[in-house]
Every structure is written in structure tokens, then in C-alpha cells.
Amino acid sequence: MVVFDKPKALTNAPFHYCPGCTHGIVHRLVAEVIDEMGIEGETVGIASVGCSVFSYDYFGCDMIQAPHGRAPAVATGVKRSHPDNFVFTYQGDGDLAAIGTAETVHVGTRGENITVIFINNTIYGMTGGQMAPTTLLGQVTTTSPYGRKKEIQGNPIRVVEMLSTLDGTAYAERVAVDCVKNVINAKKAIRKAFEVQKNKLGLSIVEVLSTCPTNWGLSPEKAIEWLRENMMEHYPLGVYKDLTKEAAENE
Amino acid sequence: MSNILLAGFGGQGILFAGKQIVLAGMKLGKNVSWLPSYGPEMRGGTCNCSVIVEDEPIGSPLVTKPDILLAFNTPSFDKFESKVVKGGMLFVDSSLVSKKSERDDIKAYYIPATELADENGLPGMANVIMLGFIVKKTGLFDEEFFKESLNSGIPASKAHLAAANHKALEIGFGYEC
Amino acid sequence: MLMKGNEVIGEAAIRAGCRYFFGYPITPQTELAEYLAKKMPKVGGLCLQAESEVAAINMVLGCNASGERAFTSSSSPGVSLKSEGISYIIGSDLPCVIVNVQRGGPGLGGIQPAQSDYLQATKALGHGDQHFIVLAPAYVQEIATLMGEAFDLADIYRTPVMLLADGALGQMMEPVDFEAKKQRTLPEKTWAACGHGNKREHNVVNSLYISPEVLEQTVLARFERYKLIEEKEVMYDGYMTEDADICIVSYGITARIAKTAVKAAREKGIKAGLFRPITLWPYPKKQLSALADKVKKFLVVEMNMGQMVDDVKVATDCRRPVEFFGRTGGIIPTPDEILAKIEEMNGGAD
Numbered sequence: 001m002v003v004f005d006k007p008k009a010l011t012n013a014p015f016h017y018c019p020g021c022t023h024g025i026v027h028r029l030v031a032e033v034i035d036e037m038g039i040e041g042e043t044v045g046i047a048s049v050g051c052s053v054f055s056y057d058y059f060g061c062d063m064i065q066a067p068h069g070r071a072p073a074v075a076t077g078v079k080r081s082h083p084d085n086f087v088f089t090y091q092g093d094g095d096l097a098a099i100g101t102a103e104t105v106h107v108g109t110r111g112e113n114i115t116v117i118f119i120n121n122t123i124y125g126m127t128g129g130q131m132a133p134t135t136l137l138g139q140v141t142t143t144s145p146y147g148r149k150k151e152i153q154g155n156p157i158r159v160v161e162m163l164s165t166l167d168g169t170a171y172a173e174r175v176a177v178d179c180v181k182n183v184i185n186a187k188k189a190i191r192k193a194f195e196v197q198k199n200k201l202g203l204s205i206v207e208v209l210s211t212c213p214t215n216w217g218l219s220p221e222k223a224i225e226w227l228r229e230n231m232m233e234h235y236p237l238g239v240y241k242d243l244t245k246e247a248a249e250n251e
Numbered sequence: 252m253s254n255i256l257l258a259g260f261g262g263q264g265i266l267f268a269g270k271q272i273v274l275a276g277m278k279l280g281k282n283v284s285w286l287p288s289y290g291p292e293m294r295g296g297t298c299n300c301s302v303i304v305e306d307e308p309i310g311s312p313l314v315t316k317p318d319i320l321l322a323f324n325t326p327s328f329d330k331f332e333s334k335v336v337k338g339g340m341l342f343v344d345s346s347l348v349s350k351k352s353e354r355d356d357i358k359a360y361y362i363p364a365t366e367l368a369d370e371n372g373l374p375g376m377a378n379v380i381m382l383g384f385i386v387k388k389t390g391l392f393d394e395e396f397f398k399e400s401l402n403s404g405i406p407a408s409k410a411h412l413a414a415a416n417h418k419a420l421e422i423g424f425g426y427e428c
Numbered sequence: 429m430l431m432k433g434n435e436v437i438g439e440a441a442i443r444a445g446c447r448y449f450f451g452y453p454i455t456p457q458t459e460l461a462e463y464l465a466k467k468m469p470k471v472g473g474l475c476l477q478a479e480s481e482v483a484a485i486n487m488v489l490g491c492n493a494s495g496e497r498a499f500t501s502s503s504s505p506g507v508s509l510k511s512e513g514i515s516y517i518i519g520s521d522l523p524c525v526i527v528n529v530q531r532g533g534p535g536l537g538g539i540q541p542a543q544s545d546y547l548q549a550t551k552a553l554g555h556g557d558q559h560f561i562v563l564a565p566a567y568v569q570e571i572a573t574l575m576g577e578a579f580d581l582a583d584i585y586r587t588p589v590m591l592l593a594d595g596a597l598g599q600m601m602e603p604v605d606f607e608a609k610k611q612r613t614l615p616e617k618t619w620a621a622c623g624h625g626n627k628r629e630h631n632v633v634n635s636l637y638i639s640p641e642v643l644e645q646t647v648l649a650r651f652e653r654y655k656l657i658e659e660k661e662v663m664y665d666g667y668m669t670e671d672a673d674i675c676i677v678s679y680g681i682t683a684r685i686a687k688t689a690v691k692a693a694r695e696k697g698i699k700a701g702l703f704r705p706i707t708l709w710p711y712p713k714k715q716l717s718a719l720a721d722k723v724k725k726f727l728v729v730e731m732n733m734g735q736m737v738d739d740v741k742v743a744t745d746c747r748r749p750v751e752f753f754g755r756t757g758g759i760i761p762t763p764d765e766i767l768a769k770i771e772e773m774n775g776g777a778d
Contacts (some may be wrong), residue, residue, distance in 0.1 A: 063633070067486060070482065103479070104755075273601060285602070286600040311688040324448065
């Protein structure tokens with residue numbers, strides 16, 4: 001009897017992610033949702049630039065690799081010409097909240113029926129630990145070696161809060177993958193985001209607080225602790241927008 | 252056949268007038284081109300339009316030495332009057348331009364098109380009056396043919412103006428100076 | 429039908445079966461987006477105004493990656509913004525049509541017609557080893573035929589194709605016939621990422637190859653295709669080149685102005701001719717080289733500072749003197765100016 005297996009929506013390509021990196025968990029959650037909804041054949045994923053660029057090799061659905069920050073625009077092009085397909089982007093914080101801020105905001109304003117999986121680990125991973133738009137005040141990175149100071153590098157950006165103010169955003173939730181309970185909740189959120197897309201309600205985004213043990217210079221275990229102790233205060237978990245709920249309450 | 256330059260202010264119907272000449276030329280199986288100046292001004296700025304009606308395929312679409320010049324304001328008169336080719340024709344809206352050409356190698360016509368339009372309850376149709384006058388004086392097109400052509404050139408949204416356009420054209424055909 | 433160049437671009441795209449346009453307003457090509465905003469919904473298509481040229485080209489990337497014909501348009505400053513996306517589209521072997529209705533530069537430059545993006549278009553619009561097809565119409569009618577060709581060439585060779593026009597051509601009206609276009613056999617888009625329907629392996633559209641050996645192979649394969657394009661898709665036009673002493677080389681709107689100058693020169697007994705490249709890449713090198721055997725001098729005429737001069741020198745192996753006349757900044761040269769240059773060169777030949 002098989003009690004634990006790889007989701008069908010993941011290929012057999014071995015992940016290249018560092019030990020303790022939570023990309024693997026999130027990939028799995030997305031793939032499980034695709035399996036459960038039986039939509040792999042209709043799904044197109046958009047890989048972004050950063051560590052997760054190789055997600056095009058890991059997800060079994062059709063995949064397109066977008067230029068840095070432009071995944072939401074690429075997704076728009078796919079979704080508008082294939083409105084019945086499921087289209088998701090998988091983006092890190094530098095990609096989504098720095099170079100791709102305009103593209104991100106405007107899929108919200110237009111209410112594009114796509115799902116954005118947003119990995120927030122407060123750092124640029126692939127290029128080796130530089131400051132991200134989400135890097136916390138005081139956090140040391142290779143480009144904020146004295147700690148991020150708001151007077152110099154500005155403040156960390158809260159993405160789901162910002163996107164929840166947009167009329168075209170149907171669903172925005174921040175989750176974490178630091179413990180079993182939160183991982184289960186994260187999967188629920190991702191499932192809900194895809195359901196929102198299925199019902200054509202508008203943009204759905206799930207921000208996932210994630211770790212980067214390598215560039216944080218911590219062990220995987222310590223990294224999880226650091227996430228809980230530092231990130232959750234600035235980036236509180238929770239649902240920031242839910243049109244399905246509002247709709248239900250109105251009825 | 253003709254290199255025509257129409258020039259004036261934006262909003263005077265310069266581009267529309269040019270287009271009517273081109274449409275009529277096209278119906279006669281001529282080669283035609285229409286090239287507007289374009290700029291940041293939407294209304295009130297200077298505006299001109301190069302129109303060519305030719306038997307041969309058209310090379311340069313830009314009219315720098317017009318056979319026919321229509322000057323709808325003083326800046327256009329100042330800028331282009333000297334560019335008209337020898338033996339060419341100059342048409343001036345004398346309601347708006349008080350100057351006269353001193354050249355004796357071109358034919359110059361002065362028609363108070365804007366006043367005529369206002370007097371006849373055709374505000375904004377000085378361009379069509381001028382068209383009528385030009386068609387008659389140049390012999391570019393048969394008058395009846397041009398009237399028909401103008402009819403088909405009026406967009407559906409302006410169909411109610413057909414009668415007014417005809418009236419304006421007739422005034423142009425009949426004007427003597 | 430009498431239409432503006434910009435509108436013809438839109439109509440020709442619709443007639444080529446393209447149903448998706450993504451753009452951003454910029455003078456002097458905005459009539460195109462306005463035309464499509466009216467027409468696309470009527471044919472079940474979409475004209476979407478993006479938040480930027482950057483977003484627009486990436487929407488085009490996504491749409492083409494999913495197997496649909498999509499195109500974008502801009503003018504010079506906006507095309508610079510699209511260069512990133514175009515490089516990715518090349519790296520992903522995607523078809524795509526891009527229109528540049530050029531205006532004067534650099535920077536915000538001006539809004540009057542120019543050809544000062546020649547080098548950008550033909551040599552290095554985006555980063556990386558790359559080419560793409562560049563088509564330069566000189567007549568509104570030619571816009572109609574070349575736009576249709578652009579979509580076909582893009583699909584056949586899985587490459588971007590740029591229609592390189594200018595503000596004057598975009599703004600001017602001439603009669604146009606949309607039927608005059610040759611039919612081509614198009615390959616099936618088996619590579620499209622539009623959902624595998626559990627019937628095939630997943631398709632991946634990407635431009636990233638971490639292994640240099642693999643990347644080199646993909647580039648080499650692409651350059652094999654470029655070779656094919658250079659062999660089969662060169663387009664050009666000639667006017668009185670047979671017995672010409674002085675041969676003008678000019679493209680786009682400038683070429684037709686030069687044609688007027690050639691006629692005038694002939695009337696004065698000067699043996700002038702005109703060679704007009706229609707494909708700026710692939711460049712008609714062989715044809716120009718053959719001309720170099722016959723003519724005494726070349727005169728390049730452009731609305732820029734001489735961006736094509738080197739291409740003529742290379743194509744002709746510098747066997748004949750190559751001179752230049754041009755206006756820039758948005759000024760259209762006049763036939764008289766060009767004629768004066770021809771006369772000056774003719775005097776020098778005696």
C-alpha cells in the first residue's frame with residue numbers, strides 16, 4: 001500500500017533546491033492541488049526568474065518561462081487567449097515585488113483570472129543573498145551589509161495587503177510553510193485560489209512565507225525559527241481579501 | 252496630375268478637404284496619396300496636408316512644391332506662397348488672410364470662404380466652399396462627379412450634414428471673384 | 429479602399445488571422461491601437477492596453493507561447509522598452525510580430541518621422557546572439573502585404589518579425605487592396621504551451637540553458653534557421669538600376685522620395701537608379717554585390733545619420749564609393765535635396 005507518493009503533476013526531475021529550502025514544499029502543494037482538481041491537462045504554469053525558474057522542469061503541466069518580473073503579463077497573454085485554461089505564476093519576492101511590481105499591480109487592477117503563487121523569503125536567493133523588496137528592517141544581506149535601514153534602503157513591502165486594495169483582486173491570503181498545521185493551511189489557500197480562478201472571480205494570490213537557509217546563513221531548523229520570530233510580525237498570516245466570503249455573507 | 256498642399260489651422264477641416272480630393276481621384280482610377288502634418292496640437296495649431304493625384308505611381312508623398320496651394324491662414328500663406336510652382340495656383344481664404352501675392356507667375360484667387368459660410372448659415376464649412384471653388388477653377392474634377400464623390404465620403408455619423416455640404420459646394424462652384 | 433498606414437497595419441493583422449493585440453499609446457502609431465480597439469471585439473478578438481510597453485511585449489510572449497497569433501506595436505522609445513521581451517521571445521523560439529512606427533530620437537526625441545532605429549532593428553535590439561526578420565514597407569499597400577507576410581514568416585521560422593515603418597507612412601493615406609498576398613504553408617504549433625490535455629508530454633517554452641554546451645547548440649540551431657532565411661526570404665526592389673551610374677540605396681518612405689529624385693535626375697540626363705531593400709534583415713547582400721559590378725557609385729539615403737552605410741559597404745566589399753545623404757530628427761528629405769546630391773556626385777564622376 002502506498003501511503004505517500006509524488007504528486008502526478010510533478011515530473012521526475014530532481015529538485016535543485018538547497019537543503020531546507022521550502023520551495024519543494026510549495027511545489028508539492030501546488031502539484032497536489034492540480035492533481036486533486038484533475039486539471040493538469042488544462043494548466044499552464046509561468047516560471048519566473050530566480051531560484052524557481054527551473055519550476056518549468058518540475059511541474060508536469062505545460063510551462064512558460066517569463067522574463068524577470070513579467071510573469072503576470074505573460075500569464076495575461078495566455079489566459080486571455082485561453083480563458084478556460086488554468087494559468088498560474090510562481091514568483092519570488094524580487095521578481096514579483098521589485099522588478100515586476102507594475103505587472104503585478106495591473107493583473108490586480110484588471111482582475112485577471114490567474115493565480116499567483118508568491119514566495120516571500122526576504123532575500124534574492126539565486127544571485128546569492130542580496131536585499132529583496134521584502135527584506136526586513138535591520139536584516140543583513142550582501143547588499144545591506146549593515147542591516148536594512150529605512151532611511152537608506154526604504155521599507156519592506158507588504159504585497160497581499162497592497163493587492164487586496166485593488167478591485168480586481170478576488171482573493172489574497174498570506175500563509176507560511178513553517179509547520180504541519182500551516183502547511184495544511186497553505187494547501188487549502190492554494191486550492192481556494194485555483195477555485196477562485198475556476199469561478200472566474202478575478203486575481204487570486206497566495207503569499208507564502210518561506211525560508212532561505214543558505215542565504216540567511218542558518219540551518220534549516222534555525223531558519224524556520226527565524227521565519228516565525230521575525231517575518232510573521234511584519235507579515236501577519238491571514239486572509240486579506242476574499243470575494244467568495246463576501247459574496248456568501250451578502251447572501 | 253497635381254501636387255496639392257492644403258494648409259491652415261487645426262479644426263478648419265483641412266484634412267477632410269484633402270481627403271475628399273483623394274477620394275475623388277481614387278474613383279477616377281488615379282494614383283493618390285494623403286499625408287498630414289501631425290503634431291502635439293489637437294485644436295488651433297498649424298496643420299497642413301499633402302495631397303497628390305497622379306497618373307504615375309507616386310514617389311514622394313510630401314508636397315514641397317505645390318501645383319495648387321490652399322492657404323487658410325496667414326502663417327500658411329507666409330510659409331508656402333513662395334513654394335508654389337511657376338504656373339501654379341494659389342487659393343486664399345480672404346476672410347482670414349489679408350495679404351496678397353506679389354508673384355506674377357502664378358494665378359492667385361481670393362475667396363472670403365469663411366464669411367460666405369457664416370452668411371449662408373454654414374458655419375465650419377468654409378473648407379467645402381473652398382473645395383467647390385478649387386474644383387471649378389482647376390478643372391480637377393467634373394462638378395457633378397465631385398458632388399457625388401463628396402456624398403460618399405461623408406461618414407454615416409455626419410449624414411445629416413449632406414444637404415449643407417452640397418449647399419456649400421454649390422456656393423463654391425458659383426463664386427466669381 | 430483608402431486607409432491610413434496605421435489602420436492598414438491593424439486591418440492586415442486581423443486579415444492574417446491575428447486576434448490579439450497588446451499595446452501602449454505612443455505617437456505616431458496610436459491610430460493602430462484605436463483601430464484595433466474598435467475592430468477586434470467585432471471579430472471575437474482582443475485589443476488590450478497594457479500598463480507599459482514592457483508588459484505589452486510580455487503579453488504577446490505569453491499569447492504566442494500558447495500558440496496564438498498576437499502582436500504589439502510602438503514607436504521608437506517604446507520599442508526600446510520591448511527589447512528585453514523580444515530577446516526572450518527569440519531565445520524561446522517563438523513567433524511574434526512587432527511594429528515600429530519610427531520617430532526621431534534618441535531619448536524622447538520627437539514625434540516626426542525618422543529611420544533612426546535601423547541599427548537597433550537590424551543589429552542588436554535585444555541582448556544575445558540573435559537576428560530577426562525586419563520588413564520595411566515604402567507604400568501603404570506594401571504594409572498590407574508585408575503584415576500578412578510577417579505573421580507567416582514568424583510562424584514558419586519561429587522568430588520575431590518586425591515591420592519597420594515611420595511616422596509619415598503610419599499617418600498617410602493611400603488606396604489599399606488586402607487580397608494581394610501569397611499563401612504559404614504553415615507548420616503546426618506542436619510546441620505550444622496551452623495545456624497538454626493528458627495527451628502528450630508537457631511542453632516547456634523557455635530561453636534558459638544553464639549548460640553552456642546546450643546553450644551553444646540552441647544558438648547554432650537557430651543560426652541554421654537564419655541561414656535558411658537569408659537564402660530564401662530576401663526581398664528587394666529596383667528602379668532603373670540596369671544602366672545606372674549612380675545607384676541610390678534607400679528603404680521605406682525615403683526610397684519613394686529618392687525615386688522621385690531618380691526620375692528628375694534621368695530627365696537631366698544623369699543615369700541614376702534606385703535599389704530598395706525590403707527586408708533589412710536578411711539584407712540583400714548578393715543583389716547589391718551584383719550591382720556593384722555595374723554602377724560607378726552608391727548613394728545611401730536615409731532619415732538618420734547614415735546607419736545603413738556600413739551594410740552597403742560590406743555587401744559591395746567597398747568596390748565602389750558609398751556616399752550618404754540624409755536628414756534626421758524628424759525631417760523628411762525632399763526630392764530636390766537628393767537630386768542636388770546626385771548632381772554633385774555626377775559632377776565628381778566627370
